Amino acid sequence: MQTNPVIKLAEIHKVYHTGEVDVHAVRGITLEIFPGEFVALMGASGSGKSTLMNMIGALDRPTGGNYLLDGIDVSTLDRDALADVRNEKIGFVFQGFNLLSRTSALENVEMPMLYHRHRIHSREQRERAMHALELVGLGSRADHHPNQLSGGQQQRVAIARALVNQPSLLLADEPTGNLDSQTSIEIMGVFQKLNDQGITIVMVTHELDIARYTRRNVILRDGVIVSDTAVASRLNAEMELQQLRAAQQAVKLAS
Amino acid sequence: MRIFASLKIAGRALRRNKMRSLLTMLGIIIGVGAVIGSVSLTTGATKQVEDQVASLGENVVTVFSGNFTSGAMRGGWGSAPTLTVEDAKAIAQLPHVLAVSPEVRDREQILANGLNWNTQVMGESPDYPQIVNRTITSGSMFSDQDVRSLAKSAIVGKTVVDQLFPGENPLGETLRIRNIPFQIVGVLTPKGFNLFGQDQDDIVIVPYTSHMHRITTRTFLNDILVEASSDKDIVQAQNEITDLLTTRHRSKEPDFTVRNQADLMQRVSESSRTMGFLLAGVAAVSLIVGGIGIMNIMLVSVTERTREIGIRMAVGARGADILVQFLIEAVTLSAIGGSIGIASGMTFSWLIASLKDWPTVTPSLWIVIAFISSTIVGIISGFYPAWKASKLDPIDALRYE
Numbered sequence: 211m212q213t214n215p216v217i218k219l220a221e222i223h224k225v226y227h228t229g230e231v232d233v234h235a236v237r238g239i240t241l242e243i244f245p246g247e248f249v250a251l252m253g254a255s256g257s258g259k260s261t262l263m264n265m266i267g268a269l270d271r272p273t274g275g276n277y278l279l280d281g282i283d284v285s286t287l288d289r290d291a292l293a294d295v296r297n298e299k300i301g302f303v304f305q306g307f308n309l310l311s312r313t314s315a316l317e318n319v320e321m322p323m324l325y326h327r328h329r330i331h332s333r334e335q336r337e338r339a340m341h342a343l344e345l346v347g348l349g350s351r352a353d354h355h356p357n358q359l360s361g362g363q364q365q366r367v368a369i370a371r372a373l374v375n376q377p378s379l380l381l382a383d384e385p386t387g388n389l390d391s392q393t394s395i396e397i398m399g400v401f402q403k404l405n406d407q408g409i410t411i412v413m414v415t416h417e418l419d420i421a422r423y424t425r426r427n428v429i430l431r432d433g434v435i436v437s438d439t440a441v442a443s444r445l446n447a448e449m450e451l452q453q454l455r456a457a458q459q460a461v462k463l464a465s
Numbered sequence: 466m467r468i469f470a471s472l473k474i475a476g477r478a479l480r481r482n483k484m485r486s487l488l489t490m491l492g493i494i495i496g497v498g499a500v501i502g503s504v505s506l507t508t509g510a511t512k513q514v515e516d517q518v519a520s521l522g523e524n525v526v527t528v529f530s531g532n533f534t535s536g537a538m539r540g541g542w543g544s545a546p547t548l549t550v551e552d553a554k555a556i557a558q559l560p561h562v563l564a565v566s567p568e569v570r571d572r573e574q575i576l577a578n579g580l581n582w583n584t585q586v587m588g589e590s591p592d593y594p595q596i597v598n599r600t601i602t603s604g605s606m607f608s609d610q611d612v613r614s615l616a617k618s619a620i621v622g623k624t625v626v627d628q629l630f631p632g633e634n635p636l637g638e639t640l641r642i643r644n645i646p647f648q649i650v651g652v653l654t655p656k657g658f659n660l661f662g663q664d665q666d667d668i669v670i671v672p673y674t675s676h677m678h679r680i681t682t683r684t685f686l687n688d689i690l691v692e693a694s695s696d697k698d699i700v701q702a703q704n705e706i707t708d709l710l711t712t713r714h715r716s717k718e719p720d721f722t723v724r725n726q727a728d729l730m731q732r733v734s735e736s737s738r739t740m741g742f743l744l745a746g747v748a749a750v751s752l753i754v755g756g757i758g759i760m761n762i763m764l765v766s767v768t769e770r771t772r773e774i775g776i777r778m779a780v781g782a783r784g785a786d787i788l789v790q791f792l793i794e795a796v797t798l799s800a801i802g803g804s805i806g807i808a809s810g811m812t813f814s815w816l817i818a819s820l821k822d823w824p825t826v827t828p829s830l831w832i833v834i835a836f837i838s839s840t841i842v843g844i845i846s847g848f849y850p851a852w853k854a855s856k857l858d859p860i861d862a863l864r865y866e
């Protein structure tokens with residue numbers, strides 16, 4: 211099968227110049243990720259996961275190396291072109307959700323379309339945002355504000371927002387970091403469902419059991435890749451949740 | 466394209482902080498309101514002065530005693546007693562002069578009907594009503610014979626009638642000035658207040674001879690009212706008067722001043738222009754103050770919303786989108802502030818006008834100027850904060866707590 215990689219990193223470096231010392235956060239990473247993959251970037255805190263994700267997400271530029279996103283050389287683009295890449299090709303999900311407060315779920319999801327290079331009619335914006343919310347199972351909460359939603363629901367809104375411009379890539383930096391274990395599995399369920407529909411996902415996590423819901427695990431240490439393996443026994447979020455609920459039911463009956 | 470979205474976002478942000486938005490606009494509201502209010506009142510006032518000056522008659526020349534340029538320093542218009550009845554008679558003989566009224570003025574306590582009233586008593590010639598474009602409603606003006614005989618005849622204004630003869634016909638009645646009985650022979654058609662708040666109907670007119678010999682003991686006039694033979698002859702009449710009085714008085718520098726209506730009109734418009742400059746100054750200062758207020762709040766807003774800016778950039782907002790968003794917020798603030806200011810200024814002047822019986826006119830040019838300049842203030846004061854916001858680094862902004 212001869213498909214082109216969505217992400218093609220070649221000898222990527224990132225050096226932070228802060229104060230007296232330079233921090234060499236990413237030290238020569240070469241990595242290819244193909245359409246339809248579901249990758250977990252793992253590693254200890256400070257190993258450079260977020261730094262790498264920000265570069266993959268066109269939020270930041272590498273200080274060395276080459277990065278092709280969908281065949282486009284992102285490392286040479288200017289600020290505006292990077293903004294357009296983020297808008298059209300990438301959906302980003304953050305650990306802290308990063309929703310606009312006092313703004314409804316629907317409007318949060320609509321936001322990326324406001325900045326689309328081609329004007330999207332407001333009715334179409336509404337329809338697409340609604341569709342994205344339904345995709346993450348929040349169709350009935352469209353007019354709720356973030357403070358009226360649970361953490362898991364907020365993260366679903368963030369995922370809907372990341373999907374609304376139909377990106378070629380969904381990036382998530384510790385999306386379950388602020389969630390309890392059951393909600394985390396629910397979010398992984400959303401990701402697995404999206405991945406089954408063909409969406410490419412790269413996710414940062416330091417939790418081993420969360421990484422087992424993905425298809426491929428890449429482990430970083432001190433800014434370099436130390437391991438890159440396919441997940442042998444992949445967990446199914448749907449089944450895990452069923453088991454979890456059954457167990458909870460049993461505890462309830464026993465008491 | 467994206468402007469509409471930015472407008473929507475700005476509107477929502479301003480509505481979210483209603484109180485703060487209002488307080489931010491307050492500087493502009495007060496500044497624009499004060500300017501529009503005072504412009505309305507002074508424009509109305511100026512217009513009324515112009516109307517009054519015009520209503521005096523186009524072909525009236527006034528000769529004041531004293532020299533305005535040097536004499537004004539000594540004591541003001543008409544203070545130096547230099548004009549005599551003989552001067553007035555000589556002026557009446559000039560070729561381009563139609564009518565003359567030697568004028569003496571005095572405030573007196575007058576008594577009638579067991580009531581008393583303090584009013585302006587003027588000594589004039591029978592030509593006075595014709596010169597100043599006033600008419601007599603009932604009765605008639607005293608005659609030249611009355612002037613020669615120092616007649617104790619008086620013409621009264623409506624206010625005097627109201628005060629001394631409430632609900633009565635004053636014609637033929639007697640009023641006492643310094644205990645001298647004067648018979649009322651005529652009542653002036655009411656004219657109302659002039660701009661300086663003077664009641665033009667609070668007035669008693671007697672023959673100037675009676676005034677100078679019976680009421681006061683004066684030998685000099687306050688001024689001489691002259692009617693030129695026609696509008697076109699007014700400059701000639703002025704020159705004739707100047708030549709005549711210069712030879713008659715033989716003084717080194719002129720001890721009199723000749724003014725026509727056009728001169729007075731010009732003075733009025735000069736003073737209103739000065740007022741205009743003053744107001745423009747006030748407006749500029751208040752707009753600058755208002756602008757600083759807006760800039761301050763916009764800087765606070767950009768800092769507070771750093772994370773929001775980061776989120777917007779992360780999903781694809783360009784620097785220009787952020788710039789426009791904050792710029793529109795600033796302009797919306799200042800334009801709404803300006804509009805509220807215009808409305809409150811007009812309301813304020815209208816209130817004053819209805820309470821104080823003052824005229825008020827809001828020139829539409831000033832409304833346009835006020836609106837445009839408050840919008841420009843918004844652009845200028847919003848630009849720096851908006852530019853700062855647009856230059857934020859998305860990652861730094863996202864990480865901001």
Ligand SMILES: Nc1ncnc2c1ncn2[C@@H]1O[C@H](COP(=O)(O)OP(=O)(O)O)[C@@H](O)[C@H]1O
Pocket residue numbers: 226227228233234235253254255256257258259260261262
């Ligand atoms: N903006 C920055 N300026 C300076 N150093 C940074 C910055 N961001 C990250 N680092 C440093 O780079 C290294 C990698 O950080 P990061 O990518 O956040 O790691 P991880 O996400 O794996 O915990 C750390 O040593 C961190 O201190």
Ligand SMILES: [Mg+2]
Pocket residue numbers: 259260261
């Ligand atoms: Mg991290």
